[in-house]
Amino acid sequence: MFILITAMLSVTGNEVVIAGLQKDGMRATELAQAGIQEAIARVMNGRPYITGFCSALSPTPACQAGTSNGVYVTITQVYPGVNAAYLQIDAVATGIGRATRHLTALVLQEVIAFPPNVTFAASVTEQGSADISCGDAYAQTFLRYKNPPSNGCAPPQTLSITGYRISKTTPGSVPLCYSARPWMVGASVNCGNGKSDFATANAGNGSKSTDNNQDVQNWYPSTRVTTPMGSALGRDILGFQANADPSHPTCQATGGYQDNIPAGAILQNEVAAPSNMKVYGYDTDTPPMVSGPLTKPTAAAGASGPLNSTYTIVVTWWTASGESYASPASDPISVTNKNIDLTNIPTGPGGTTARGIYAFKSGVSANYQLAGVIPNNTATTFTIDIDLCSSSCTNVRTWTTPLPTSAVSQLDPDFLACGLPYKWVAMDYPDLSDEGGSPLPGGDVPGRRWFKTVVFEQWFQNYWRMDVDKLTVVKRGNGQGTQACLSPDLPGPFADANGSVCTANNTQPDLVQYPQFGAVPPFPDMSSVASNYYCSKTGSGVLNSLPTSCTKPDGSATTSDLGYCSDTTTKPPCPPPGSRSVAFELNGDWTINGNLTGYGTVVVNGNLVVNGNFTYYGTIIVNGTLQAGTGNVTVYGGLVAQDTLRLIGNITVNGGTTVGAAGVPTGNSLVFGKAWYER
Structure with a gap:
């Protein structure tokens, strides 16, 4: 009996031990999982994560005291790109009773701070031989060129997008410009609504082949600006949307969202606000119909052929949205047994896939008849070698008015049912000034727009959209309006049920074809961007050589360079795994001199002057004024400044799609789980 009781007690004791171990193991696993979720939340909100940290649920004060007990989390950038990175998250729960658990997760971080590899600032001015060779240029207020972008990396060409105006100084000056180019759909013939004469500045009145300054065709001033959704203004605009969207399709707001802009207000394009203009509203982003060519083709008698009469010829543009109006008619051409050779055939805007050649035969035709099709948007010559039918012909394509078209909004109706909500916001001096720093004239408040x-x-x-293969975001669209929807797409904060972004025409929105629907991004949240650096240097001074002394996020002293690019000849440059990107923070006002190179992201909490021979692969973000180029400076990536970006001297900015994986992703992000395992 004694032996039996002893055996029973032993079994019961073992069961208790096993149950306790199981409980400790489950608790350790749960705490490690919580550590991974906390890491994901830090990445999403731009909070510090680049160094290890104790989980908020870690038993206290064990982990915080530096002991082996607790839940410790580390995040490693396995494969960084421009706007994205694969991150390895390790959460180790140690000393949880008698259990230890180590969980590892692989996630994809997608940054939603601002477009990649761009030149961006509150305002941008050029002096000397500065050149934005490629990559789009954004300014919240004005952009003043000395030298237009050379487009040395084209295609695609550099777009200049501002909230207020664009101009160019001598030589070949272009006056203050407030509206897009005249051959853009729906734009005014005069760039600037009468403020400057585009036709004078650019001979040819819109013909790309005769422009004195062809870069003006890529200018988009008076473009809408943006605000983060987490800002007070962003929440206000989303509040308007929540108020008005339920009334779809009328989309009428109630209450305080019905206010009007004050009398005497001047809008960002220097046009007086109409009376009773609402502060809140929706943009539908519906492309206007293509107006048509502004210049006529030249017709001449050609080789022997079947044409016998007097003819006039017009040209139309064919796009995904339909057919444009016709060009002015050519001068009449009389031929006998000849072909007709056409030259100076006008090309169309972006998205033009073909051009129609229509001819009118005196005394025979009732309408212009299709005499041929140019299946591209490049050729400027064509030969008509078939005669036209009489007025009794059937099944002949004619041109009298544009063919039926249905312009489709470029917005996804699933999450923007009424349109893209907006608010008219006042900007005053000194945030807004002229190029000399003086207040603007007029306005409901002097200097206000x-x-x-x-x-x-x-x-x-x-x-x-995110290009996962390249780990960067790219503009949606193919320039033709025909890019198929991606399903599933990586969802954003406003994703619909299937995670894709589609227009009502079941194609992706096309920002390539319709750059007029662009927007000026907000300056990135410096608290989130600066929270994740590898090394920081505080004070003010001159940086002449590398490596330099700096401080790690944990407070320990070390030395660091600005990163290493293993191969600058590849496209994109700095391929992994040989390259090493570094996020480096400079606190204070600094000057960079000497022969320095770097790869990654430099964040400056202050003002930065760049001189000497400085070559950088990545993004330079300045929470102040950036003055660059008194020496020889080449940036393969982006320049971002919260104040004024002054490009002075010999500086070349190579941005856009040519840069590829240069940079360290920083800022608010989306995070997508890819894999995990326990060990």
């Missing part, structure tokens, strides 16, 4: 403002994340999700 009103800017159409949308929520950045809504616009960004609708018009940009």
Whole structure:
């Protein structure tokens, strides 16, 4: 009996031990999982994560005291790109009773701070031989060129997008410009609504082949600006949307969202605000119909052929949205047994896939008849070698008015049912000034202008998508309006049920074809961007050589360079795994001199002057004024400044798609789980 009781007690004791171990193991696993979720939350909100940290649920004060007990989390950038990175998250729960658990997760981080590899600032001015060779240029207020972008990396060509105006100084000056180029759909013939004469500045009145300054065709001033959805203004705009969207399709707001812009207000395009103009509203982003060519083709008698009469010829543009109006008619050409050779055939805007050649035969034709099709948007010559039918012909394509078209909004109706919500927001001096720093004349308040403002994340999700292979975001669209919807797409903060972004025409929005639907991004949140650096240097001074002394996020002293690019000849440069990107923070006002190179992201909490021979692969973000180029400076990536970006001297900015994986992803992000395992 004694032996039996002893055996029973032993079994019961073992069961208790096993149950306790199981309980400790489950608790350790749960705490490690919580550590991974906390790491994901830190990445999403731009909070510090680049160094290890104790989980908020870690038993206290064990982990915080530096002992082996607790839940410790580390995040490693396994494969960084421009706007994205694969991150390895390790959460180790140690000393949880008698159990230890180590969980590892692989996630994809997608940054939604601002477009990649761009030149961006509150305002941008050029002096000397500065050149934005490629990559789009954004300014919240004005952009003043000395030298237009050379487009040395084209295609695609550099777009200049500002909230207020664009101009160019001598030589070949272009006056203050407030509206887009005249051959853009729906634009005014005069760039600037009468403020400057585009036709004078650019001979040819819109013909790209005769422009004195062809870069003006890529200017988009008076473009809407943006605000983060988490800002007070962003929440206000989303509040208007929540108020008005339920009334779809009328989309009428109630209450305080019905206010009007004050009398005497001047909008960002220097046009007086109409009376009773609402502060809040929706943009539908519906492309206007293509107006048509502004110049006529030249007709001449050609080789022997079947044509016998007097003819006039017109040209139309064919796009995904339909057919344009016709060009002015050519001068009449009389031929006998000849072909007709056409030259100076006008090309169309972006998205033009073909051009129709229509001819009118005196005394025979009732309408212009299709005499041929140019199946591209490049050729400027064509030969008509078939005669036209009489007025009794059937099944002949004619041109009298544009063929039936249905312009489709470029917004996804699933999450922007009424349109892209906006608010007109006042900007005053000194945030807004002229190029000399003086207040602007006029306005409901002297110097004030009103800017159409949308929520950045809504616009960004609708018009940009993540290219997972390249780990960067790219503009949606192929320039033809025919790019198929991606399903499933990586969802954004406003994703619909299937995670894709599609227009009502079941194609992706096309920002390539319709750059007029762009927007000026907000300056990135410096608290989130600066929270994740590898090394920081505080004070003010001159940086002449590398490596330099700096401080790690944990407070320990070390030395660091600005990163290493293993191969600058590849496209894109700095391929992994040999390259090493570094996020480096400079606190204070600094000057960079000497022969320095770097790869990654430099964040400057202050002002930065760049001189000497400085070559950088990545992004330079300045929470102040950036003056660059008194020496020889080449940036393969992006320049971002919260104040004024002054490009002085010999500086070349190579941005856009040519840069590829240069940079360290920083800022608010989306995070997508890819894999995990326990060990």
